[in-house]
Structures are given as structure tokens and as C-alpha cells.
Amino acid sequence: MRRWRSALVAVALVALTSTAAGCTKAVTGAAQPDPATAAVEITEDGYGIRAGFDDAPVEIEIFTEPQCTHCADLQADFGDQIAYYIAVGQLAVTYRPVTFLDSEADGHSARVSNALFVAASPSPDGDTPTGPAFQRFVEELWAAQDPGGSGPANDEMADMARAAGIPDYQAGEIASGDLTFDTAAMSDTNLIYLLDIDPLESGTPTVYDLTNDEKVDVYDNDWLSTLMAS
Template sequence: MRSWLGTLAVLAVFGGAMAGPAAAEPGAPGTALSPDHFGVLAGSTSAPVQLEIFCDPQCPECAKFEAASDSSLGRHLAAGDVAVTYRWMTFLDARRGNDVSARVGNALMAAADPATSAASYQGFVGELYRRGGTPSLQDIADTARDAGLPAPVVERIGAGQPAVDPGSMNAYNRVQLLAANPEKPGTPTVYDINTKTVVDTGDAGWLDRLVQGS
């Protein structure tokens, strides 16, 4: 499904996150920017289950998905048997006349860091959706701290340091979403990279079954 948009490569100049999987603790799966710089890889590229999750920070259906799946995702990310590339989108800003998705999306990209574990990143994602609303930079930074993200990352988020151009990120990730789920290109979409299929997340055991079948 991957299509490289060369005109967007300029985005590599944004952000302080480093590419290449790393871990906050020895042996713990870490986080990094995806090679195209428009996603966050939580976990290792060697994990047997590789997923892409497309979400907008203001999407109510994404909030429902995270409420149902956050615990399972965090458990499997910590165990190292699942890796997730989160692809954040910002299309709801235009519909709602605000910049919440861009602000939260930038923070979620800024959280990709060698010191941020995959499980704590998932905790950050889940808690942002749980709290909802229209968070300020300080609110987002407080959520990052409460999720256990490293202090330098929390400070970077609180300062609003640019990590990505939100409009270009949305445009690039929309191309990937259309390729992954052309029939229903909405959020949330969970895509199994190994089988090249959209995952049915309709019941609580969906991730356990993927892991057991890998």
C-alpha cells in the first residue's frame, strides 16, 4: 500500500524525534517516527503482528475504539508481540472550525522518542482520548506526564515544539488510508500490514486472536 510522495519529504526537517526503534528501558519496545515521518511506530519492526491505525484526535469513534482496546494494545505492545504505526489525521479541524486535531496530532508526533516506550505511548494516546475536549498545550503536556513519558518529551510537548506539518501529515496519511481501506476510508481504521487487510475490531478479543494466529 505504500506510496512515497516525494514532494512531502521536506517534512523531515520538522521535529526532534529520532528515527529507528529504541527503548526507554533495556529490552522494552520503544517508539520512533516511521520512515516517511508521518507516523509513529510504537514497538519493533520485528514484532509478529504489525498494524497501522488511522485516527483523528477529535474522532468520537476513535475515542470509543481506544476505550475498548487501549488496555489490550498496551499489554501486547509491552510484551513485544505487536507493533502499531499510528497515522494521525487532522481533517476534523476544518469541519469543527478549530485546530485541536493539529495541536494534539503534533504532540503525538513529538512523543516519538528513544526514551518513550511503546506501552507509555499507547497510554498517552488512550488518556488523551479519555480526557477529550479541547486541550491546551499544558493540558496535553500534563497528560503526557501522567502517562509516564520522559520529562524532556513532556517539556517539548508543553512548549509546542513543531514535530510535523499537520496539513501535510493529514494529506499523506489520507493517501495511505485510501490505499488501505478504499471502500470505507474512515477513522478509526486498523490495517494489518502482514495480511494487507482491514481488521475487524468489533469485539474485545480481536487483538488477542491476531497475536494467537501470528
């Protein structure tokens, strides 16, 4: 499935845009992560953020829009449990933001998505946040959403990042407000993945079980406990 999806994206992005530059992530001499701490890293394709241990037995993707109220409900209802399962090594989560509710290129959803990728990027010393800290940052951002508005200010997002446990370097970069990440290419790519999962009902939030290769019914109140029990 993953190889097929990657090939689909490569073809579809040519049709979507001929100007999007490829994103790479090269870190020289980065510090080794603490093996006792759930790590955070940008995915190989460059458009997702994975939080969790490498050997987590359950792995999911969450497709989410920063202005989606149902996505905010998901975080309010299940965010703390997700953070717990990440911390104890039972769950790895890859967040795949999309920005289809934005009316402009640098709108609310793009700014929040950019802040997520800045938070997940290594500092010059190779430091990254822990998985639970990143999850808490996600919860704070979606709790502060302003659908149809400008969303939280850069310094507000930086304060949320620090409160969640994101390192000072990344929080400072968020406060600067620089849009350093190609959120348009990110959204195009993740929407293609989303359509591949379910071309008929491709809204957000969508949770995809990578372990069992199937879409999860997030409107079942027991979806997370059922998933973890399996």
C-alpha cells in the first residue's frame, strides 16, 4: 500500500504543480535520541510528523485540518490517551495536516501546520521534542482554533509550544512567524493520500490504521481502546 501510494503521489503532484520544490531533511552530527523517550521525526516523504517509538506495535496516521471542529473534538476527547500510549511505547502517530479550509496561502491552517513542522524539526544541536510533548502541542493548537479567523498569533503558538514541552529553540522559531515549510505541497500530498484511503468520504479527521491497513471509525467512542486492545 505505501509503495503504491508513493507512486500515485509522484504522478499526481506533477499534475498539481510543476513548481513545488522537493523537501529534504539532512542533519549532520545530530545527537542520538534517548532510547527511553518516544521520538519525533518528519516522515521520509517530508509531509507527515511521526511521534512514537520505532517498535510501537500500533501505528496510525491522523489526517487533520487546523480549522476542523471535528478534529478539535478528536483531540479534546482522545488527545490525553494518545499522549499516554505514545509515552509507554504502545502507539506511534503520524500527523498529516491539510489546509483546505484556508482562503489564502498564509492563512490559519497553513500557519498552524508550519508551526507543527518547525516544532518537529531538529535544532542545530539535534534536539527534538518528545512524542508526548508534541502530542500536547497538537492538543493545545486545536483547542485554540479559530475557524474562519486568523488563528492563534505566532507568540501565542510559541507559548503553547513551551508549555507543552517543545524545546526553546523550536519555540523561538515558531515565535518568529517565518513560514519555512511548503504547506501547499504538504496539503496536496496528504490530500492525495487521504483520497487513496477513502475516495468517497475523505473528510477530516481521518484515522488510518497502518498496522492493519484500514480506516478507523473515529465516531465509535471506543475506537482507540479497541485499536490498542487489538
